[in-house]
Every structure is written in C-alpha cells, then in structure tokens.
Amino acid sequence: MNGIKALVFDVFGTVVDWRSGIVRAGEELGARNGLDADWADFADRWRGRYVPSMNRVRTGESGWKNLDTLHRESLEELLAEFGLESLSEAEKGWFTKAWHRLDAWPDSVDGLRLLRREHIIAPLSNGNVALLTSMAKRAGLPWDLILSAELVRHYKPDPETYLLMPTLFDLAPEEVMMVAAHPSDLTEAAGHGLRTAYVHRPLEFGPDMEVRWPDGDFDVEVESIIRLADALK
Structure with a gap:
C-alpha cells in the first residue's frame, strides 16, 4: 500500500x-x-x-x-x-x-481529512462538476480537486473515466486506489489497473435492505473511510 x-x-x-x-x-x-x-x-x-x-x-x-x-x-x-x-x-x-444537497456519512469528512495528509484525494463520479462541487461545499468534503465523468464525457464503467487520475497526474494506474461501496465499480477499476478499497455501507438502501459484505477480492476492505486511512498508514 x-x-x-x-x-x-x-x-x-x-x-x-x-x-x-x-x-x-x-x-x-x-x-x-x-x-x-x-x-x-x-x-x-x-x-x-x-x-x-x-x-x-x-x-x-x-x-x-x-x-x-x-x-x-x-x-x-x-x-x-x-x-x-x-x-x-x-x-x-x-x-x-x-x-x-446530500449529507456525508458520519465518518466521511474526518476520514477524507486523514487521507488527504499523505495522498491526493478526489471524487471519481458520474455526477457532473457543478453537482459534485455544490455537494462538497455543503457537506464539507475536503477534496483536492473534482474529477467527473463529465470531463471526458464517458460514464463509468468506460475506461476513460477510470483512467482520469492516472492521465492527469502522470501516475501509473497501480499508484491510484479506487474507493467504493459497490463491488462492480471496484472490479471495473481493477480491470484498468487501479488498486481497490471496499467501504462497507450496510444502510445505503435503507434499514429494510441491509447490504451484506461482498465476496470480491479487493486490496482493502473496511467499515469506514477512517478505517481506510488507518489501513494506509
């Protein structure tokens, strides 16, 4: 890591x-x-x-x-x-x-701040730039920059989106980690050479549809973004 x-x-x-x-x-x-x-x-x-x-x-x-x-x-x-x-x-x-105008999960802001001390952090979302910027300002998400599918006009899982960070920062794909609560997103990212971190969000779809831990093979699997920061120390 x-x-x-x-x-x-x-x-x-x-x-x-x-x-x-x-x-x-x-x-x-x-x-x-x-x-x-x-x-x-x-x-x-x-x-x-x-x-x-x-x-x-x-x-x-x-x-x-x-x-x-x-x-x-x-x-x-x-x-x-x-x-x-x-x-x-x-x-x-x-x-x-x-x-x-969505709220961050309780661990998100503190976890991102911890990660930002040693890493570049950014969203890699299908949300457009204006949406992600508004959300970040309202929720206090401390991104270093905003990366959006809008910048390449390709939605995930197109490779152009996953390779945005390596391309813009002249990084090898394996120097970039994709973080997601959705195994399919991570599997696609891994297919393009990115490292992967699964964050478990059991209540994403509400209390009546609790998400189970996946069977995927990811580099890191954690219960929060704060735990991810601990894992990457």
Missing part, C-alpha cells in the same frame, strides 16, 4: 447518503405542496433509473447529457407515474438539485 499516491472515490452511497437526502427532500416538497407520496419508494425508483439513463448515453442512443439532465428526465417520468405532475418548474428544479 506504500505505493498509493492518489485515491479516487465513488460518491453516491460511498461518501454520501443519497437515499436519506432524497427522501427528506421529497417529504419537504410534499409538505409545501400538499402532496402525499411514498417518498422512500420514490427515491429508490429515481436511483433505479440512474444506470439505465447513463447506458443510453454510453451506447450512443442519446447524445451526451450530464447527470443533472439525466436526473431531471428521470424525475419527469416518475412524477407522471406517481401522479405528481402539478409541480411547478421551480419545484422540479429544486427537487432535481436535491442530489446536490
């Missing part, structure tokens, strides 16, 4: 708690507008459109669209399904930006 010079992080679910933030925003929206909905189900179904919407871009079915745009398109579909089409354009815009 002494050869690791930079760490790049999946963000949604790994560094921030997306589900609680979206549920909270839905509840606030409903209270303001007198709307009754199962906001937990709404959040899960919104997230469920995440990969299919990006795959339409990756396969060329759609031209390039950043994640804010994809989130807004998915929101329009869900509002129709839930019978909530009465929302104003301003409210739709506010709800879409709920993805900018």
Whole structure:
C-alpha cells in the first residue's frame, strides 16, 4: 500500500447518503405542496433509473447529457407515474438539485481529512462538476480537486473515466486506489489497473435492505473511510 499516491472515490452511497437526502427532500416538497407520496419508494425508483439513463448515453442512443439532465428526465417520468405532475418548474428544479444537497456519512469528512495528509484525494463520479462541487461545499468534503465523468464525457464503467487520475497526474494506474461501496465499480477499476478499497455501507438502501459484505477480492476492505486511512498508514 506504500505505493498509493492518489485515491479516487465513488460518491453516491460511498461518501454520501443519497437515499436519506432524497427522501427528506421529497417529504419537504410534499409538505409545501400538499402532496402525499411514498417518498422512500420514490427515491429508490429515481436511483433505479440512474444506470439505465447513463447506458443510453454510453451506447450512443442519446447524445451526451450530464447527470443533472439525466436526473431531471428521470424525475419527469416518475412524477407522471406517481401522479405528481402539478409541480411547478421551480419545484422540479429544486427537487432535481436535491442530489446536490446530500449529507456525508458520519465518518466521511474526518476520514477524507486523514487521507488527504499523505495522498491526493478526489471524487471519481458520474455526477457532473457543478453537482459534485455544490455537494462538497455543503457537506464539507475536503477534496483536492473534482474529477467527473463529465470531463471526458464517458460514464463509468468506460475506461476513460477510470483512467482520469492516472492521465492527469502522470501516475501509473497501480499508484491510484479506487474507493467504493459497490463491488462492480471496484472490479471495473481493477480491470484498468487501479488498486481497490471496499467501504462497507450496510444502510445505503435503507434499514429494510441491509447490504451484506461482498465476496470480491479487493486490496482493502473496511467499515469506514477512517478505517481506510488507518489501513494506509
């Protein structure tokens, strides 16, 4: 592990708690507008459109669209399904930006600060630059820089995204560690030569769907980003 010079992080679910933030925003929206909905189900179904919407871009079915745009398109579909089409354009815009206002997991900020002492740290997310910057400022995430799929117009798991940090900083892929709570993300990163760290987030999908430890073969497996900092000392 002494050869690791930079760490790049999946963000949604790994560094921030997306589900609680979206549920909270839905509840606030409903209270303001007198709307009754199962906001937990709404959040899960919104997230469920995440990969299919990006795959339409990756396969060329759609031209390039950043994640804010994809989130807004998915929101329009869900509002129709839930019978909530009465929302104003301003409210739709506010709800879409709920993805900018997510809270960090309790260990994230302190863990990132510890890692930043010896390593370059950055998100490596499908989120667009504006989204990741807004999120970082609100949640206090101490990134050294923002790396986004938007910079190369390729969504993960395209190799152009995983190789952003090695390319920009003239590093060998094995000098960069991908950190994620999602085994598939780490497996793809390892396929392009990056080292891997799995962070267990058992409550990413809520208390009724606890995530189990994976069977993957990763360089590090930890329960928090603080534990990751300990492992890399």
